[in-house]
Amino acid sequence: MTAFxxxxxxVVAFVVxxxxxxxxxxxxxxxxxxxxxARKLGMxxxxxxxxxxxxxxxxxxxxxxxxxxxxxxxxxxxxxxxxERLSDGEWMVRAGSKTLLTQLVLPPEAESLIAIEAQxxxxxxxxxxxxGPAALSPLLSLMREVTEKNK
Numbered sequence: 233m234t235a236f237x238x239x240x241x242x243v244v245a246f247v248v249x250x251x252x253x254x255x256x257x258x259x260x261x262x263x264x265x266x267x268x269x270a271r272k273l274g275m276x277x278x279x280x281x282x283x284x285x286x287x288x289x290x291x292x293x294x295x296x297x298x299x300x301x302x303x304x305x306x307x308x309x310x311x312x313x314x315x316e317r318l319s320d321g322e323w324m325v326r327a328g329s330k331t332l333l334t335q336l337v338l339p340p341e342a343e344s345l346i347a348i349e350a351q352x353x354x355x356x357x358x359x360x361x362x363x364g365p366a367a368l369s370p371l372l373s374l375m376r377e378v379t380e381k382n383k
Contacts, residue, residue, distance in 0.1 A: 262364075269365040273372050276300045276354075283358075285314070285326065288346060291360060296346065300356040301375045310382050313350040317342075328382070335381050339370035348378055355379045 256264070267277040279295040282288075286296065303310060313328030321343065325333050328350070344367070346358040355375045 263361060266361060266365055266368075270299055270368055273368055274301060275368070275372060275375075276302070285316070286346070286358075288319075296358055297361045298356050298358050299371070299375075300354045301372070301379070303353050303355065303379055309352050310350060310379070312352070313378070313382050314347060316347045317345055332378070332381055336374065336377055339374060341367040341370045342374060345371075348374070350378050350382045355382075 270277045277297060277299045279293075280298050281294065282290065282296050311328055313325070313332055315323050315325045315333050317323055323333055323338075341363055344359050344362045346360070349356045349358065355378050357371055357375060
């Protein structure tokens with residue numbers, strides 16, 4: 233009888249332990265909520281392999297977060313623009329209009345960004361998803377401003 237109870241206890245402990253391993257971590261729950269809020273605001277969050285221009289530290293999992301907004305149909309074909317945030321916190325335009333960056337009002341949330349990129353059909357922010365959902369509205373405004381001023 234004692235051996236049966238010990239075996240039953242071990243089986244139950246094993247099952248409970250395995251079930252608890254299936255629960256998402258706090259970080260995963262945070263990212264799920266962040267990406268859901270971004271979708272509600274009209275952004276398109278994606279995890280992508282770091283682009284060839286990325287020189288920073290490789291993220292865990294090997295993927296970078298890229299949040300994008302699509303350019304309206306009538307405005308497609310905008311010139312390519314990319315500004316990267318350097319390790320000292322300064323911004324450098326790597327491609328496109330050098331004056332565009334000076335025209336932008338960067339919110340404090342921009343300190344968490346890796347790069348701002350505008351292409352013919354989308355404006356994107358590359359970052360490590362280090363801020364909460366409250367930061368998405370200022371970042372969305374920044375993306376819209378880049379889209380509007382990138383002519």
